[in-house]
Amino acid sequence: MYQTNFPREFKEGFLWGGATAANQVEGGWNIDEKGLTTAEVVRKAENRTELTFNEVTKESIKDAIADSTDTLYPKRRGVDFYHNYREDIRLFAEMGFKAYRMSIAWARIFPNGDELEPNEAGLAFYDRVFDELAKYNIEPVVTLSHYEMPLALTVKQNGWVSRKTITSFTRYTEVVFKRYRNKVKYWLTFNEINAGTFGFMGTGAVDSALSEDEKLQLRYQALHHQFIASALAVTQGHTINPEFKIGSMLARMQTYPLTPNPVDVRAAQENDNLNLFFTDVQVRGEYPEFMNRYLSEHQVKLVMEPDDEKIIKMGTVDFISFSYYMSTVTSANNAGDKSVGNMLNGEKNPYLETSEWGWQVDPVGLRISLNEMWNRYHVPLFIVENGLGAADQLEADGSVHDEYRINYLREHITQMKEAVKDGVDLMGYTMWGCIDLISASTSEMSKRYGFIYVDQDDDGHGSLKRYKKDSFDWYQHVIDTNGREM
Ligand code: BGP
Numbered sequence: 251m252y253q254t255n256f257p258r259e260f261k262e263g264f265l266w267g268g269a270t271a272a273n274q275v276e277g278g279w280n281i282d283e284k285g286l287t288t289a290e291v292v293r294k295a296e297n298r299t300e301l302t303f304n305e306v307t308k309e310s311i312k313d314a315i316a317d318s319t320d321t322l323y324p325k326r327r328g329v330d331f332y333h334n335y336r337e338d339i340r341l342f343a344e345m346g347f348k349a350y351r352m353s354i355a356w357a358r359i360f361p362n363g364d365e366l367e368p369n370e371a372g373l374a375f376y377d378r379v380f381d382e383l384a385k386y387n388i389e390p391v392v393t394l395s396h397y398e399m400p401l402a403l404t405v406k407q408n409g410w411v412s413r414k415t416i417t418s419f420t421r422y423t424e425v426v427f428k429r430y431r432n433k434v435k436y437w438l439t440f441n442e443i444n445a446g447t448f449g450f451m452g453t454g455a456v457d458s459a460l461s462e463d464e465k466l467q468l469r470y471q472a473l474h475h476q477f478i479a480s481a482l483a484v485t486q487g488h489t490i491n492p493e494f495k496i497g498s499m500l501a502r503m504q505t506y507p508l509t510p511n512p513v514d515v516r517a518a519q520e521n522d523n524l525n526l527f528f529t530d531v532q533v534r535g536e537y538p539e540f541m542n543r544y545l546s547e548h549q550v551k552l553v554m555e556p557d558d559e560k561i562i563k564m565g566t567v568d569f570i571s572f573s574y575y576m577s578t579v580t581s582a583n584n585a586g587d588k589s590v591g592n593m594l595n596g597e598k599n600p601y602l603e604t605s606e607w608g609w610q611v612d613p614v615g616l617r618i619s620l621n622e623m624w625n626r627y628h629v630p631l632f633i634v635e636n637g638l639g640a641a642d643q644l645e646a647d648g649s650v651h652d653e654y655r656i657n658y659l660r661e662h663i664t665q666m667k668e669a670v671k672d673g674v675d676l677m678g679y680t681m682w683g684c685i686d687l688i689s690a691s692t693s694e695m696s697k698r699y700g701f702i703y704v705d706q707d708d709d710g711h712g713s714l715k716r717y718k719k720d721s722f723d724w725y726q727h728v729i730d731t732n733g734r735e736m
Contacts (some may be wrong), residue, residue, distance in 0.1 A: 257670055259734060265389060265677055266729040268342060268684020268701070269351035269635055271396040271441065273325045275687040276355065278332030282371035285361025286315065288409070288454045289325040289398040294708060295692035298607050302693065303451040307458055311405065320710065324693040329686060329704045330714055335379050337716065338685055341702055343386035345722060346729040350388050351634050351680040352379070353396035353441065356422050363400030364418040368425045376426075380433040390434045391571075391634065391680060393499065394423055394483065396441035397690055399454045409454025410446070410472035413555075416479045423483040427490045435495060437487060438571055438634065439480035442501035444528045446473040451690070463549060470550045477531050478558055481565025497569040497632060498532035500525070502623075504574070504615040508581035508597050518580040520544075526626065529570055533627050535563035569677060570627060573635030574662075577602070577615035607639055607697060613661035620669035620676065630675045636662050637682035639689065639697040642719065650703045650719035659721070660736045667733060681725070685716070701725055 273289035280286075291314035292303045320326035331338055342350055356363065358372030383390050399409060407414055427437075446452035446469055453472040457465045480498070487494045503525045507514035523540050530538045536559065545552065578596030602610040616636070623631055638658040642650050659681065670676050683699025686706075695708050701722040706712035728736050 265349035267349035269680040272355035277328035277330040279326035285357035287398040351391040353393035362402035484565040504577040571632040576609040577612040617665040635682035
């Protein structure tokens, strides 16, 4: 039936806000009984394309454990949200945030990942943070594992490669679901679960000495264990509080064929499927057929237990959350072995600008992704990361003129609104890096995302003083008008 009353605006109660992650913002890496995490043994990259999380070895971990400083490992210091959370949350409230996406550091709750009893000091910290958010009616959106896990589980059983890690994870989720059942409604299981195909940062598994085929086998087995853990946590969470809304979280890799040559179009379709495979499993509750072919053609033999299919089918998510920064280009002969920027494989897109870190900026691609994901799944969507990493400059008067970030965000929010008019059910938007923090891929501080500038450099020098950028007031108005005025 042709309708003339399609939605034209973001819905009332749209969850405008910002996003961070414990390992990139908190600091306080070795206080209040917290254990070392996998993020805190990754050193800072020497250049913008070096991915040091891929170079972690058993030896480098031993050296890192012996190092009691934060000099080589920037994620140990973050931007000291651990002590500054009240001021930071007040600034988020001043912008009018409805939601704040954050993560719990598993190693604050279980320092070695599998103790019998949780660490009360860690639980108490997040109680304080959630109570501070509640003062301003800001909804926490909590990621249970955001590019970190207790390092002890890597040392003991190579992270997610071991099926035993599932039990440790669901013990951790049981504790935090119960502790915060009346303070947190929105939960995400694994941040960018597809990053497990990148290795250590996603799986906590050391595999740098293996061949590509061996890595593929190990990583898809680790990912299978994460799918089981995620599904068990969803079922468990719904039992503890039926009001919980628990989502999956995907790094959306929108890609286009290099030419209209059908072989390039097919190659792009395969890359798109390899990206949406993760959401297929977590939303539909089963492995898609194309993946069974892909795994067998790549000699990956997953070890599954008899109940695994039932567990995955039962533990499907309530919504899909995802990050979106850029798009890529696929051709039949590159098949992902070239790198554009520092996180992606692909060819250059001559129609798109590139960020200072080589990411191809593509606002229309966000509308394309929103439509594709809505049409494929028909479950609510939530953009929990979108933003521009840039080398912002603090002026002598304490101002930061980040017009380029306002333009990036305005263009992406404009395309979000188009997708809403296309009929997409969009829950919210938490801009990534609402406060400057440590970069996930390179551990740089100088790759700044925030509405709030933090005075700290790549080597950890600075006052940690916070400054409002020009984008701070701009975003406040966007929220105040529910996206009508940008
Ligand atoms: C995503 C991560 C975030 C965030 C973002 C920006 O992959 O989920 O943690 O860091 O990317 O990436 P980067 O920090 O490498 O610029």
